[in-house]
Amino acid sequence: MKEQELGSGVVLRSAALADLPALLSICLKTADSGKDATHLHNLPDLVGEIYAAPYLLHEPNFAYVLVDGVSPVGYVLGALDTAKFESTLVAEYWPKTKEKYKSISTGPLKHDLELLSQLEKQGFGNAAINAQYPSHLHIDIIESHQGFGYGKAMIEHLLNELRIAGSRGVHLHMSATNDRAFLFYQKFGFSEIYSDENEKILALKF
Numbered sequence: 001m002k003e004q005e006l007g008s009g010v011v012l013r014s015a016a017l018a019d020l021p022a023l024l025s026i027c028l029k030t031a032d033s034g035k036d037a038t039h040l041h042n043l044p045d046l047v048g049e050i051y052a053a054p055y056l057l058h059e060p061n062f063a064y065v066l067v068d069g070v071s072p073v074g075y076v077l078g079a080l081d082t083a084k085f086e087s088t089l090v091a092e093y094w095p096k097t098k099e100k101y102k103s104i105s106t107g108p109l110k111h112d113l114e115l116l117s118q119l120e121k122q123g124f125g126n127a128a129i130n131a132q133y134p135s136h137l138h139i140d141i142i143e144s145h146q147g148f149g150y151g152k153a154m155i156e157h158l159l160n161e162l163r164i165a166g167s168r169g170v171h172l173h174m175s176a177t178n179d180r181a182f183l184f185y186q187k188f189g190f191s192e193i194y195s196d197e198n199e200k201i202l203a204l205k206f
Contacts (some may be wrong), residue, residue, distance in 0.1 A: 001064070006153050008068075010145070015056050015063040015075060022065070022072035023056055024048030030140040033178045040111040043104070047115055049097055050122070051138060052077060058088050062161060066141060066150055074141030076154040080165050082130045086123070094122045126201075129193070133169035133203040135162045155188055163206050171203040 003011040015023070027048035031037035041047065055077035056063045066074035079085035098119060108116065137158055141151055162170055172190070174181050176199050182192075185202050194201040 001157075004153070004157065006066075006150055008148075010066065010068045010073075010148075010150060012064055012066055012076075012150075012154060012157060015060065015065040015077075017056065019065050019072055019075075020053060020056055023052040023075055026072060026075060026140055026142055027052040029142050033175050034140075034146065034181065035143055037111070040109060041115075042106045042109050043101070043112045043115070046101065046112060046119070049100075050115060050119055052140075054085075054089050054093050055079065055138070058093060059085055062137075062158065062165075064154065064158065066145070066154060068145065073145045074139070074150060074154065076137065076139040076158045078135060078137040078158050078162060078170070080135050080162060080167055082125060082134055082136050082171075083127070086125055090123055094119075129171055129201065129203070133171040133205070135167040135170040137162075137170055137172050151184065152187075159188065159204075167206055169203060169205045171201055174200050174202065176200050 001014050003013045005011055024045045025048070028038055028041065028044050029036045031047045032040060037047070038044065052075065059079045062078035062080060064076050065072045101116060101119060139151060139154055159170065171193070172185070174185070176195060176197060182200065188204065190202040190204045192200055193203045
């Protein structure tokens with residue numbers, strides 16, 4: 001996509017491979033329910049290697065980065081066909097990532113251990129949800145740039161791109177305790193289809 005001006009020198013553009021370090025950093029700086037989680041981790045890239053890098057590397061047509069001047073400050077990432085995307089990751093991404101973290105020497109903190117556990121479980125998601133809502137998305141914006149309407153523009157852009165590509169519906173995972181994000185997604189028509197003490201799954205039919 002061409003750059004979309006969002007005001008005050010902030011633009012939304014297609015993500016490039018050179019943005020990978022920035023995506024990893026943004027993911028870490030928003031991993032505590034939208035707040036900086038740097039202090040919670042001794043493995044700073046791990047959260048991004050689970051939740052951000054796969055999209056840039058294996059679904060780049062639906063990866064967009066929010067840039068203020070020259071600095072990436074957010075991203076919105078999506079997969080058109082979740083089942084196909086997950087199959088690709090099982091074959092091409094998760095084995096290499098798991099191998100990287102097989103021998104840990106940095107003394108992982110509690111949250112790192114939880115992520116390592118999540119890494120081991122990566123594979124296929126919920127087939128029933130994927131059948132009804134085949135696409136999914138993930139968005140993060142660092143704290144300094146939250147509350148300015150950028151997230152709205154980013155979600156609207158990705159949803160439109162997914163519709164144009166033929167998607168029948170989209171879902172997303174979010175923290176069960178992030179009430180602010182829940183209200184945000186409801187404004188786009190997302191509704192809750194699953195909830196437990198850790199997460200909610202929201203979905204939208206096109």
